[in-house]
Amino acid sequence: xxxxxxxxxxxxxxxxxAAKYIGQGLSVTFDHMSRRPITVHYPYEKLIPSERFxxxxxxxxxxxxxxxxxxxxxxxxxxVVDWDFDKTxxxxxxxxxxxxxxVCIFCGNCVEYCPTxxxxxxEEYEMATYDRHELxxxxxxxxxxxxxxxxxPMVTPLRELAYLxxxxxxxxxxxxxxxxxxxxxxxxxEESAGAEPKA
Amino acid sequence: MTLAEGVQLxxxxxxxxxxxxxxxxxxxxxxxxxxxxxxxxxxxxxxxxYILLNAGFVAAAQILVYVGAVNVxxxxxxxxxxxxxxxxxxxxxxxxxxxxxxxxxxLFSLLTASVLNTPWAxxxxxxIGEQAIVEIGKHFFTDYLLPFELASxxxxxxxxGAIVLARREFIPDTxxxxxxxxxxxxxxxxxxxxxxxxxxxxxx
Amino acid sequence: xxxxxxxxxxFVRLLTELGLPSGAAKALWLPLPMVVxxxxxxxxxxxxxxxxxxxSAAAQQRIGPEYVGPLGTxxxxxxxxxxxxxxxxxxxxxxxxxxxxxxxxxxIPVFLSYLIVPFGQNMVITDIGVGIFLWIALSSIAPIGLLxxxxxxxxxxxxxxxxxxxxxxxxxxxxxALAVLAVVLMSNSxxxxxxxxxxxxxxxxxxxxxxxxxxxxxxxxxxLAECERLPFDLPEAEEELVAGYQTxxxxxxxxxxxxxxxxxxxxxALIVSILYLGGWEFPVSVSWIADLIxxxxxxxxxxxxxxxxxxxxxxxxxxxxxxxxILLRWTVPRVRIDQLLDFGWKFLLPVSLVNLxxxxxxxxxxxxxxxx
Numbered sequence: 193x194x195x196x197x198x199x200x201x202x203x204x205x206x207x208x209x210a211a212k213y214i215g216q217g218l219s220v221t222f223d224h225m226s227r228r229p230i231t232v233h234y235p236y237e238k239l240i241p242s243e244r245f246x247x248x249x250x251x252x253x254x255x256x257x258x259x260x261x262x263x264x265x266x267x268x269x270x271x272v273v274d275w276d277f278d279k280t281x282x283x284x285x286x287x288x289x290x291x292x293x294x295v296c297i298f299c300g301n302c303v304e305y306c307p308t309x310x311x312x313x314x315e316e317y318e319m320a321t322y323d324r325h326e327l328x329x330x331x332x333x334x335x336x337x338x339x340x341x342x343x344x345p346m347v348t349p350l351r352e353l354a355y356l357x358x359x360x361x362x363x364x365x366x367x368x369x370x371x372x373x374x375x376x377x378x379x380x381x382e383e384s385a386g387a388e389p390k391a
Numbered sequence: 392m393t394l395a396e397g398v399q400l401x402x403x404x405x406x407x408x409x410x411x412x413x414x415x416x417x418x419x420x421x422x423x424x425x426x427x428x429x430x431x432x433x434x435x436x437x438x439x440x441y442i443l444l445n446a447g448f449v450a451a452a453q454i455l456v457y458v459g460a461v462n463v464x465x466x467x468x469x470x471x472x473x474x475x476x477x478x479x480x481x482x483x484x485x486x487x488x489x490x491x492x493x494x495x496x497x498l499f500s501l502l503t504a505s506v507l508n509t510p511w512a513x514x515x516x517x518x519i520g521e522q523a524i525v526e527i528g529k530h531f532f533t534d535y536l537l538p539f540e541l542a543s544x545x546x547x548x549x550x551x552g553a554i555v556l557a558r559r560e561f562i563p564d565t566x567x568x569x570x571x572x573x574x575x576x577x578x579x580x581x582x583x584x585x586x587x588x589x590x591x592x593x594x595x
Numbered sequence: 596x597x598x599x600x601x602x603x604x605x606f607v608r609l610l611t612e613l614g615l616p617s618g619a620a621k622a623l624w625l626p627l628p629m630v631v632x633x634x635x636x637x638x639x640x641x642x643x644x645x646x647x648x649x650x651s652a653a654a655q656q657r658i659g660p661e662y663v664g665p666l667g668t669x670x671x672x673x674x675x676x677x678x679x680x681x682x683x684x685x686x687x688x689x690x691x692x693x694x695x696x697x698x699x700x701x702x703i704p705v706f707l708s709y710l711i712v713p714f715g716q717n718m719v720i721t722d723i724g725v726g727i728f729l730w731i732a733l734s735s736i737a738p739i740g741l742l743x744x745x746x747x748x749x750x751x752x753x754x755x756x757x758x759x760x761x762x763x764x765x766x767x768x769x770x771x772a773l774a775v776l777a778v779v780l781m782s783n784s785x786x787x788x789x790x791x792x793x794x795x796x797x798x799x800x801x802x803x804x805x806x807x808x809x810x811x812x813x814x815x816x817x818x819l820a821e822c823e824r825l826p827f828d829l830p831e832a833e834e835e836l837v838a839g840y841q842t843x844x845x846x847x848x849x850x851x852x853x854x855x856x857x858x859x860x861x862x863x864a865l866i867v868s869i870l871y872l873g874g875w876e877f878p879v880s881v882s883w884i885a886d887l888i889x890x891x892x893x894x895x896x897x898x899x900x901x902x903x904x905x906x907x908x909x910x911x912x913x914x915x916x917x918x919x920x921i922l923l924r925w926t927v928p929r930v931r932i933d934q935l936l937d938f939g940w941k942f943l944l945p946v947s948l949v950n951l952x953x954x955x956x957x958x959x960x961x962x963x964x965x966x967x
Binding site: 393394424425428431435447448451452454455458459460462463466467470471521522523524550553554 | 758
């Protein structure tokens with residue numbers, strides 16, 4: 193009899209515990225309702241990509257020496273380098289250069305290894321097309337200047353979370369020259385440059 | 392004819408059509424799932440008849456018990472045990488059909504005779520309508536006490552039995568002492584427990 | 596006991612004074628409450644869908660519908676129009692008759708149940724004697740429609756979803772009916788009007804939720820399961836069953852399921868507010884207010900204000916419960932099918948039986964507090 197009563201008591205206790213936990217969960221959900229939405233109204237507002245954002249690759253035709261390092265370091269040998277050997281100057285002349293962004297994984301190896309810095313990453317990420325063959329950019333398309341969120345009059349640029357002042361979670365309605373939390377890279381460099389001679 | 396009488400007549404006609412039509416469908420249709428759904432139609436039109444007879448409580452009980460429980464149970468049965476089997480033609484199946492037809496015709500004529508011979512008199516008492524539940528309750532606790540209590544004890548037993556059955560933990564098929572048969576075991580390499588593997592194997 | 600305002604009497608008197616025979620006046624009155632409730636129930640879908648989307652968005656720090664109408668209020672209407680204009684596809688191997696009938700059978704009983712939902716002393720389509728029992732009976736028809744939809748789609752996910760839905764609503768019907776029975780035991784009547792009247796007189800303290808806390812919880816859980824709301828929405832569990840019995844449906848047939856589920860949610864919330872939260876009663880007793888401002892309870896203007904505030908009160912309570920349901924949706928994870936059936940049969944059923952017995956005992960012991 194006592195064993196049965198204990199069983200019932202334990203059961204009741206467990207039920208109350210479960211109810212308590214559900215209540216705690218409900219209060220958490222309820223608390224979230226008083227927070228402001230963090231939605232970015234995408235076509236009208238856009239986040240500013242960070243400095244090291246790896247977007248569409250920019251290519252400068254005149255700098256390229258057709259060395260094909262980019263092809264060798266690419267995980268899938270993606271860039272197509274079309275060149276001719278000019279016997280009079282004993283140099284390669286570049287004819288065409290193309291990267292298919294439908295296949296590219298934006299790893300940035302080509303940018304890293306390019307000896308003449310003719311490849312660079314941009315902050316452009318809106319590359320949707322109706323036909324995947326349109327993603328195969330030739331040297332003209334690759335040489336186009338990248339689109340900048342901050343220069344589009346139709347778009348309200350918003351800072352990403354890491355670029356907001358300390359304690360601020362909301363990118364909307366920031367005062368214009370508000371500083372991000374922490375030190376800027378150049379400040380760290382300056383400090384270390386000032387500290388080094390002493391040591 | 393007043394509005395109420397007209398509505399009653401039309402409703403009666405519709406209910407009769409529904410009831411007879413779906414009852415015929417239950418018997419005559421080949422597809423057993425259709426038959427089961429049409430059975431629900433029969434029950435619902437019977438509930439409508441009860442409403443026409445001023446018996447709202449019985450109508451609601453009819454819907455709850457027959458449509459909501461019995462019919463759903465039948466449907467569950469059909470849908471869970473729906474094994475398609477090739478129909479083997481039985482030789483001399485006509486005997487069965489003729490016998491069924493004979494029984495049905497006999498039953499029908501018997502019922503017709505009894506319907507025609509009964510002196511149907513419309514009760515002069517006014518229907519109690521809303522007070523029906525109170526009346527039913529009174530009858531349950533006076534002259535129908537024993538059947539009512541028996542039925543409720545039976546149902547309570549079934550309810551508690553269902554709880555007990557559901558609350559019972561896993562029952563092993565084999566007796567505790569008896570070793571497990573080979574046939575029930577999965578052909579799987581016996582795994583070593585984590586604790587039984589020697590420690591520090593990877594260092595060497 | 597004050598009888599509230601008699602809308603039917605006033606309407607018929609007005610028309611007979613205008614020269615209509617009283618029979619015609621009554622015939623004119625007949626469809627009015629039904630149409631009003633039907634429109635009200637349909638509008639409640641839009642309100643509930645909007646609330647659901649906005650509250651869900653708030654709980655997840657999103658914005659929710661914003662561009663269709665002010666604050667996105669017309670989003671549900673836009674969705675409905677979209678569903679109306681979509682192509683009505685019947686799958687090639689589906690059973691066309693049952694496929695069409697299924698959604699209708701799911702929706703009709705839900706709308707019929709509004710027959711017994713009172714918004715005031717006389718604000719109900721019919722105050723029939725079987726009252727709340729009719730609702731229990733009607734809600735037991737829905738599984739047939741679900742089974743029909745699941746079977747006729749000729750799709751294994753649909754069939755599994757339909758079977759799950761039917762099993763779920765059958766197993767949660769019993770604890771729900773037992774919880775209702777405990778309330779009925781206290782009010783001595785199945786009529787929803789009587790159930791509310793029995794809770795009146797003491798303001799918020801007279802509500803059944805204080806006398807039936809366990810019954811309230813059981814009923815609310817069972818109602819959530821009947822409406823297939825999270826955490827009990829496993830007939831439509833996307834991860835396992837695509838969309839359950841709705842998988843093959845498009846266009847307005849799918850829309851009917853959608854309508855049915857939202858109307859059912861509002862209906863369940865209304866029934867909970869009637870059974871446990873005192874229906875149209877105020878948190879403070881009406882007669883007390885009447886005494887305070889020094890008017891008789893039968894003064895016409897006071898009655899009109901009290902009745903309209905009573906409607907607001909019922910709706911407010913119902914929508915507070917809808918809010919709770921939406922909050923629960925984003926708090927509690929979905930249960931598994933075995934946990935669901937375990938919970939229904941092993942926990943709710945015994946607890947509701949004990950609750951019923953306890954109520955009967957308390958009624959015998961303290962007839963004053965638990966309805967003599």
